[in-house]
Amino acid sequence: MSKVLIVAEHAEGKLNAGVAKVVAAATPIGSEVHVLVLAADGASVAAEAAKLAGVTKVLVADSAAHTSPIAANLAPSVVELAAGYSHVLFPGTTFGKDVAPRVAAKLGVPQVSDVMAVHSATFFDKPIYAGNAITTVETPAGTIVATVRLASFTSVAATGAAAIEKVSVATVAATHTRYKGLEAQKSARPDLQSAAKVVSGGRALGSSENFKVIFDFADKIGAGVGASRAAVDSGYVPNDMQVGQTGKIIAPSLYFAIGISGAIQHLAGIKDAKVIVAINKDADAPIFEVADIGLVGDLFTVVPELQSKM
Amino acid sequence: MKAIVSVKRVVDYNVRIQVKPDGSGVVTDGVKHSMNPFDEIAMEEAVRLKEKGKVTEIIAVTLGGAKNEETLRTALAFGATKAIHIKEEGEIQPLTAARALAAVFKKEGASLFIAGKQAIDDDANQTGQMVAALLDLPQATFAGKVEVEGNVATVVREVDAGLETLEVDLPAVITADLRLNEPRYLKLPDIMKAKRIPIEAVTLTDLGVTAAPMVMTTKTTPPPTRSKGIMVKTTDELVAALKAKGLA
Numbered sequence: 001m002s003k004v005l006i007v008a009e010h011a012e013g014k015l016n017a018g019v020a021k022v023v024a025a026a027t028p029i030g031s032e033v034h035v036l037v038l039a040a041d042g043a044s045v046a047a048e049a050a051k052l053a054g055v056t057k058v059l060v061a062d063s064a065a066h067t068s069p070i071a072a073n074l075a076p077s078v079v080e081l082a083a084g085y086s087h088v089l090f091p092g093t094t095f096g097k098d099v100a101p102r103v104a105a106k107l108g109v110p111q112v113s114d115v116m117a118v119h120s121a122t123f124f125d126k127p128i129y130a131g132n133a134i135t136t137v138e139t140p141a142g143t144i145v146a147t148v149r150l151a152s153f154t155s156v157a158a159t160g161a162a163a164i165e166k167v168s169v170a171t172v173a174a175t176h177t178r179y180k181g182l183e184a185q186k187s188a189r190p191d192l193q194s195a196a197k198v199v200s201g202g203r204a205l206g207s208s209e210n211f212k213v214i215f216d217f218a219d220k221i222g223a224g225v226g227a228s229r230a231a232v233d234s235g236y237v238p239n240d241m242q243v244g245q246t247g248k249i250i251a252p253s254l255y256f257a258i259g260i261s262g263a264i265q266h267l268a269g270i271k272d273a274k275v276i277v278a279i280n281k282d283a284d285a286p287i288f289e290v291a292d293i294g295l296v297g298d299l300f301t302v303v304p305e306l307q308s309k310m
Numbered sequence: 311m312k313a314i315v316s317v318k319r320v321v322d323y324n325v326r327i328q329v330k331p332d333g334s335g336v337v338t339d340g341v342k343h344s345m346n347p348f349d350e351i352a353m354e355e356a357v358r359l360k361e362k363g364k365v366t367e368i369i370a371v372t373l374g375g376a377k378n379e380e381t382l383r384t385a386l387a388f389g390a391t392k393a394i395h396i397k398e399e400g401e402i403q404p405l406t407a408a409r410a411l412a413a414v415f416k417k418e419g420a421s422l423f424i425a426g427k428q429a430i431d432d433d434a435n436q437t438g439q440m441v442a443a444l445l446d447l448p449q450a451t452f453a454g455k456v457e458v459e460g461n462v463a464t465v466v467r468e469v470d471a472g473l474e475t476l477e478v479d480l481p482a483v484i485t486a487d488l489r490l491n492e493p494r495y496l497k498l499p500d501i502m503k504a505k506r507i508p509i510e511a512v513t514l515t516d517l518g519v520t521a522a523p524m525v526m527t528t529k530t531t532p533p534p535t536r537s538k539g540i541m542v543k544t545t546d547e548l549v550a551a552l553k554a555k556g557l558a
Binding site for chain 1: 321326327329336403404405408430431432433434435436437438439440441442443444447448449450451452454464467468469470471472473474475476477478479482487488489522523524525526527528529530531532533536538539540541542543544545546547548549551552555557558
């Protein structure tokens with residue numbers, strides 16, 4: 001009988017939106033789906049998790065060792081609580097990718113990274129070669145640790161009311177790792193990974209100042225803002241805006257690729273977008289091969305014009 | 311201070327991946343291979359730490375069949391001072407690799423383990439973290455900046471929310487992200503010199519490693535393709551096309 005434990009990602013007392021997608025991946029695996037909140041004080045996160053449809057129980061392990069998201073402190077707590085579960089799932093975010101293998105190694109079991117489809121409790125699809133091939137894998141007997149590719153699943157609704165249970169762990173914070181802080185881009189815009197609309201700019205923007213064209217357009221249509229690796233490497237925008245194979249993999253309903261040529265690494269990050277619109281002055285840019293709607297033109301004229309019409 | 315860098319031979323990142331028609335995998339025969347790009351970044355970082363006098367020895371380690379020797383030669387050309395080839399012809403999955411690498415780390419009495427954050431073939435992103443877990447060491451994954459001062463490494467990590475800074479006591483495991491550095495171009499004399507350095511060969515059995523349970527690949531398929539859509543000439547046409555899809 002399958003029993004799934006989902007390790008919740010959270011920050012500043014809020015549940016990460018990706019957890020609702022992990023629950024969607026967990027539901028076809030087993031009828032019992034528990035969410036584990038590891039925090040210094042997880043009450044508010046647990047309350048949010050309890051509302052996710054399909055969650056049957058929320059476990060909250062409050063501990064000073066869980067104050068910062070340090071893998072060396074979180075993994076032992078997960079391992080301690082993993083007994084009796086057939087599957088331990090994490091969101092496929094930098095948080096999940098950091099902690100999950102540490103749990104798998106301690107349990108002595110393999111991990112499936114980036115689950116994109118669940119066929120049964122033991123058969124999963126996952127991408128390899130940056131999504132240029134998809135493999136169906138069968139997991140061996142024993143507990144399975146996996147990360148879930150968020151772009152492949154739709155969030156469950158917040159219509160549940162699962163019980164919340166307090167649990168304790170023996171974890172003592174390791175002294176060998178010290179959390180020194182997070183330099184985050186504060187933004188009122190929709191989060192890139194969960195936004196329904198995303199506007200991304202590329203190298204053609206030419207400068208950090210010119211990126212205003214992208215921000216203005218995004219704000220007009222209520223979109224999140226992303227960028228190609230070229231734009232990030234050129235220093236136009238910070239790294240957390242990078243969309244693509246090594247950045248964020250996203251699945252918005254509408255994606256604007258503006259001044260982005262469409263390198264294979266970028267395309268790997270937007271394959272699941274429902275509609276891709278490309279605006280580029282180079283008619284031969286590879287982005288037009290995958291775009292649903294393409295417009296050849298100078299972005300500095302086209303984008304403000306489009307903005308005024310939407 | 312000794313640093314271990316694990317390096318993997320993968321299909322070159324410029325190769326267009328072809329799935330075999332029978333679904334048994336991707337075409338790797340007769341295809342250009344090279345060192346995993348993230349491992350090149352890890353190698354480069356180790357060499358820079360050595361140039362700054364923070365690291366005295368760099369031991370490059372690889373796992374796999376005979377052809378992997380060329381990846382170790384590349385590592386030696388970068389500036390590795392020693393190379394270890396863990397010979398295994400069959401498929402090696404991350405946990406088994408991590409067990410072997412952890413055994414080498416212990417045997418060598420190293421202080422730093424650096425690897426790429428993931429290999430661009432299986433995209434697993436697991437081995438570094440697993441090595442850290444097996445040795446109960448601190449880990450700093452997705453490193454965008456590394457500074458070593460005495461017994462402490464300060465690492466700026468590229469996380470989804472921005473840039474996170476961790477301070478870890480050595481020994482520690484660090485995995486390299488894309489922006490950590492730009493690997494140098496290898497010079498011909500260094501490549502030639504690297505050919506003459508002996509490589510130490512060991513087996514999993516020598517290291518006392520038992521293979522972990524395996525995830526079996528049952529089928530490999532090409533991803534669904536996106537077809538080319540329509541081209542519009544004006545923003546009016548673009549807005550109309552979006553409206554037709556219910557998106558404007």
